[in-house]
Structure formats: structure tokens, C-alpha cells
Amino acid sequence: MKKCLYCKKPLDDDCFSNKVGYFCSEDHFDKYLKSLSDEEYVEVQNSFCVCSDDD
Numbered sequence: 001m002k003k004c005l006y007c008k009k010p011l012d013d014d015c016f017s018n019k020v021g022y023f024c025s026e027d028h029f030d031k032y033l034k035s036l037s038d039e040e041y042v043e044v045q046n047s048f049c050v051c052s053d054d055d
């Protein structure tokens with residue numbers, strides 16, 4: 001089952017999702033990013049970068 005990465009609440013199909021994972025809303029995605037350490041944050045940012053593949 002999908003769960004919000006921030007609050008761990010079970011989610012429906014119409015939740016907010018992106019490459020990082022699933023969230024209740026964009027707001028919880030935002031809070032999730034702020035809760036990460038610098039190192040984890042960089043990893044998340046890298047997962048968004050589409051240019052890293054065509055090196």
C-alpha cells in the first residue's frame with residue numbers, strides 16, 4: 001500500500017506523487033524535504049535531475 005513518506009499515512013490513488021515517492025499533498029512533500037539531512041536532500045535533488053543520465 002502507498003504511504004505518505006512524511007506522515008506514514010496510507011494513501012489513495014489520487015495522492016500527490018513524484019520521483020521521490022508518495023505524499024498526502026505537496027505540502028507534506030515540502031515538509032518531508034525540510035526534514036531531510038543535507039546529504040539526503042542532495043540525493044533527492046539528484047533523483048529529480050534528468051540531465052544526469054545523458055552524460
Ligand SMILES: [Zn+2]
Binds near residue numbers: 004006007008024
Ligand atoms: Zn502526509
